[in-house]
Amino acid sequence: MIALYQAAMALLFILASFVRLPFFLPGRGLADMNALFVLYLAYFRPVRQGAAFVCAVGIAMDSLSAGPFGLHLVVYLFLFTVFRLAPRYLQVKNALFLAASSALAVLVEEGALAFPVLAAGAEPAAPPELARHIFMSVLFAGVVGWPVISALRAGSEKVSAWRTARRTTA
Amino acid sequence: MFTRKTATIFILIVLFVVFSVVVSVTDRGRAGSRSVETLLLSAIAPLSDAASRAFASMSRVWSGYFGLVNTAQENEKLKRDLTTVRQLLIEERETTEENKRLKALLSFTEKSDRKLLAARVVGEDPSAWFRSVVINRGKNDGVKEGAAVVTPLGVVGRVLRASGSYSLVLLLLDPNHAVDVRFSRSRARGVMVGARERGLRVKYVLKKEDVKKGDLLVTSGLDGVFPPGIPAGVVAEASRQGEGMFQDITVLPFVSFDKLEEVLVVQENPEPPSWEGP
Numbered sequence: 049m050i051a052l053y054q055a056a057m058a059l060l061f062i063l064a065s066f067v068r069l070p071f072f073l074p075g076r077g078l079a080d081m082n083a084l085f086v087l088y089l090a091y092f093r094p095v096r097q098g099a100a101f102v103c104a105v106g107i108a109m110d111s112l113s114a115g116p117f118g119l120h121l122v123v124y125l126f127l128f129t130v131f132r133l134a135p136r137y138l139q140v141k142n143a144l145f146l147a148a149s150s151a152l153a154v155l156v157e158e159g160a161l162a163f164p165v166l167a168a169g170a171e172p173a174a175p176p177e178l179a180r181h182i183f184m185s186v187l188f189a190g191v192v193g194w195p196v197i198s199a200l201r202a203g204s205e206k207v208s209a210w211r212t213a214r215r216t217t218a
Numbered sequence: 219m220f221t222r223k224t225a226t227i228f229i230l231i232v233l234f235v236v237f238s239v240v241v242s243v244t245d246r247g248r249a250g251s252r253s254v255e256t257l258l259l260s261a262i263a264p265l266s267d268a269a270s271r272a273f274a275s276m277s278r279v280w281s282g283y284f285g286l287v288n289t290a291q292e293n294e295k296l297k298r299d300l301t302t303v304r305q306l307l308i309e310e311r312e313t314t315e316e317n318k319r320l321k322a323l324l325s326f327t328e329k330s331d332r333k334l335l336a337a338r339v340v341g342e343d344p345s346a347w348f349r350s351v352v353i354n355r356g357k358n359d360g361v362k363e364g365a366a367v368v369t370p371l372g373v374v375g376r377v378l379r380a381s382g383s384y385s386l387v388l389l390l391l392d393p394n395h396a397v398d399v400r401f402s403r404s405r406a407r408g409v410m411v412g413a414r415e416r417g418l419r420v421k422y423v424l425k426k427e428d429v430k431k432g433d434l435l436v437t438s439g440l441d442g443v444f445p446p447g448i449p450a451g452v453v454a455e456a457s458r459q460g461e462g463m464f465q466d467i468t469v470l471p472f473v474s475f476d477k478l479e480e481v482l483v484v485q486e487n488p489e490p491p492s493w494e495g496p
Contacts, residue, residue, distance in 0.1 A: 066341035066352065080344045113343050114350030114378055114388050158346070165347045165393070178414070181346045 051097070053207045054089075057200060058105050061085045066112055080161075082109060083153040084193055086124050088200040090131040091140040102128045116164060123160040127153055141201075143194045150193020151186045158182045319480055326370035326482065332445055334368075334482040335359060340384070349392040349414060349475070350375075355483060356383040364443060366484040372449035372472035373397060373437060374481050385483075389475055390418065390450075398441035399450050401427075402434040410435065410450055410469060418451055420467040429456040429465060445484060 061082050082105055089098035106121030113120060131149060134140055140149075162178075323336055337359075341352035355361050357380050367374040367387050375389040388395050391412040399410045399420065406427035408420040423429060433453040439446025451469040460466050 065344040111379075112341065112352065112386065113345060114348040114386060114392060114394070115343075115345065161345055161347050177416070178346050185346075 049211045050204060050207055053204060054093070054097070054101050055104075057203070058085060058101055058108075062105065062108050062112070065109070080109065080120075080157065081154075081189065081192075081196075082120075082124065083127060083157045084150055084189065084196050085200070086127050087131055087146075087149060087153055087193070088197045090128045091135055091197070092201050092204065095132065098128060098132075099125070115161065119161060119164060123157055126160065127156060130156075143198075146194040146197050147190050150197065151190035154189035155182070155186045158185065316479075322370045323480055323482060333485040335361065335485055337361075337367075337385075337481050337483055339478050339481065346414075348394075349389040349412065350378065351387050351389060351478060353385050353387055353481060353483070354383065356381045356385050358382050360485050361385050361483050362485070366444045366448075367481050368444075368448055368484060369473055369478070369481055371474075372451065373444060374473055374475075374478065376443055377483065387481070390471060390473070391475055396441075397444055397450060398438045399435045400438040400446075401429060401453075402436050403430075404428040404433070407438055407440075408467070413468075416468070417454065418469040418471055420453075420469055421464065423465045423467055424463060425458045425465050427465065429453060429467060431456060435469060 061084075065080050065082060085105065086102055089101055093101075102124045103121060106124040109120035109124075110117045131153065134145075134149065138145060140146070320336075326334070335355055337353040337355040339351045340354050343350040353367075361377055361380045363377050363380050365377045367376060373390055375387045375392070375395060377385045378388040379386040389412070390397065390410075391414050393412050393414065395412045397410045398407065400407050401423075404427060406423055406429060408423040410418050410420050413419050420435070431453055433456075435450040435452065437444040437446055437448045437450055449472050451471045453467060454470045455466075455468040457466040
């Protein structure tokens with residue numbers, strides 16, 4: 049059941065990234081906010097389950113994006129691995145920490161996605177429009193990171209509790 | 219039968235009436251009577267007006283007070299009606315705009331001698347680094363990978379990947395996209411590449427070539443992807459200041475990529491140039 053919930057959430061995040069919505073940020077709208085979902089998996093889900101969903105989201109994004117195939121997958125796995133270490137040393141349920149780590153994750157993601165483009169020489173440097181887009185995305189992630197990840201966590205806890213109650217009743 | 223007093227009063231009334239009738243008939247047109255009438259009118263009209271206003275106010279208060287009973291319900295109903303009408307208006311505007319776009323697409327399709335397939339944009343790459351869109355036509359509709367994608371305004375991009383019912387289109391703005399173009403005035407050729415939000419750039423145009431701001435660019439057809447003669451953009455800036463043998467040319471596309479909703483997929487690509495001599 050929890051896997052179904054996570055699959056639904058993963059699909060929701062992917063759709064939210066790709067479907068054309070009335071954007072409320074200047075420029076080209078929101079960045080790829082799957083980084084928040086990856087953070088949720090890294091902080092609050094078991095490693096195997098989290099890794100499986102990270103791979104699924106990464107492959108889905110690679111299929112839908114014009115970037116080199118595997119780029120999103122590698123970036124998400126990198127984020128998952130790095131941020132997976134945080135719960136060992138830090139209180140990951142803290143609102144401030146979630147906000148800061150969300151902003152950092154989006155920044156790292158944007159940097160990692162930009163690397164192959166810049167390395168290939170297609171762009172001499174990041175133009176101001178892209179810098180502004182990245183700044184707004186990082187800011188947005190910082191603002192919505194805590195409520196989004198907390199909502200994902202609360203949802204999974206409710207699903208787990210509901211599942212447990214059903215088993216007990218049965 | 220009548221007492222003397224009653225008879226006197228009756229006679230006086232009759233006389234008064236007769237006198238009034240006689241006066242009103244015979245004195246019509248005299249200035250003096252008009253003065254009296256005007257005076258009376260000036261004196262009485264304000265009173266009448268005040269009385270009318272008072273009665274009207276009372277009437278309004280009365281009807282308003284009792285009308286309040288239904289006002290809230292009526293207000294709610296009107297609000298609902300207004301919302302519905304607004305929604306209908308928005309839908310109608312959207313339909314009108316869509317109709318215009320589809321008419322333009324249809325007109326372009328009919329004029330073109332190539333087989334074109336209309337498609338709707340259903341998704342967009344969220345990354346700032348890659349510019350692509352997803353369209354609702356795929357291999358099942360005859361879309362092939364590498365096919366050109368255009369609108370009546372100009373070049374859009376090319377199909378990067380195609381699944382059964384959907385395709386990923388690499389937009390002209392992406393730095394990985396290149397089109398062989400020709401300047402319509404000077405006939406000089408170049409390769410147009412994407413530069414994301416900065417528009418497009420044309421590479422490999424020699425400094426000796428006559429290129430000016432405002433020159434129109436069309437596809438040359440020599441890349442084997444885009445049919446020749448499709449508008450690609452207009453020169454925004456052409457500079458010979460840089461080092462090297464080529465000009466630095468910036469181009470503005472005709473297509474507004476952020477507002478892209480419907481596109482046409484060219485199903486028959488032009489024949490690539492042959493190297494065989496005559």
